Amino acid sequence: MKTQVCIIGGGPSGLMLSQLLHLKGIDTVVLERHSREYVLGRIRAGVLEHGFAELMREAQCGERMDREGEIHDGFEIADNGILKRVDLHKYSGGSSVMVYGQTELTRDLYEARDRMGGKVVHNVEDVALHDLNTEGKPWVTYRDGDEVVRIDCDYVIGADGFHGPSRKAIPKDVLTEYEKVYPFGWLGVLSRTKPVNPELIYAKSERGFALC
C-alpha cells in the first residue's frame, strides 16, 4: 500500500490531522489498534478549548458541535467554600470553551473521513515504524491476521499516545523529553443527574479536588 502520510492512531489527533490534510489534497492512511465501536465507546474529554472548537469548524466537522454543544464563557473556582467566577470571555479577548463529548467529536471526525473517502484501518496489530532516520523514505508495517501489510509513505505521524509504538521508535539521540509528573490521579464518576451549576466548578477542599 502507498500513501503520502501514514498516521498511527485513530483518536482525535490522528483523525483531525487526516481530515485537515485531506482538505489540502494530501492522501493519508490512519492505522488504529481498536475497533471503531471501542474508540467511540471510550469516555474521555468533555471540554474543548476555544482553539480546538475552531479547528473542528476549519475541518468542516463543527456543524453538530455548534448545534448540540454548550458554550461556556467562564467557570467557577471553589476554594474551601468560597466561589469565584473566572470570566473567560472577558479576559481572553472573546474566547470561550465548548462542552461537547470527545466521543461525539470522534464520531463527527470518523463520519467526515467516511464521507470524503478517507482510509482508516481498524484492528491493526504489531504496528512497526521503519527507516525513520535514513536517507530513504520511511515505511510502516502492521499485521492483519496472518498477513503482514507494508505501507510506503513520505511521512509517518505518531498520534498513538504515550504508550504507542511511535514514541518508542524515535531514536534516543534525537529525542528530548520534557516531563512534569504531578502526584495525582483522576477518578471519573458519571451520574444521571442535572448539572450542579450552569458552568464548570473546579473545587478544592480539605478532602481533595473535584471538577463538576
Ligand SMILES: Cc1cc2nc3c(=O)[nH]c(=O)nc-3n(C[C@H](O)[C@H](O)[C@H](O)COP(=O)(O)OP(=O)(O)OC[C@H]3O[C@@H](n4cnc5c(N)ncnc54)[C@H](O)[C@@H]3O)c2cc1C
Ligand atoms: C478521563 C479523561 C478526561 C479528559 N478530559 C479532557 C477534557 O475535558 N478536555 C480535554 O481537552 N482533554 C481531556 N482529556 C484528554 C483527552 O482525552 C486527550 O488529550 C485526547 O484523547 C488525546 O487525543 P489523541 O488522539 O492524541 O490520543 P488518544 O485519544 O489516546 O488516541 C490515540 C489512539 O492511538 C491508538 N493506538 C495506541 N496504540 C496503538 C498501536 N500500537 N497501533 C495503532 N493504534 C494505536 C489508540 O487506540 C487511540 O485510539 C481527558 C482524558 C481523560 C482520560
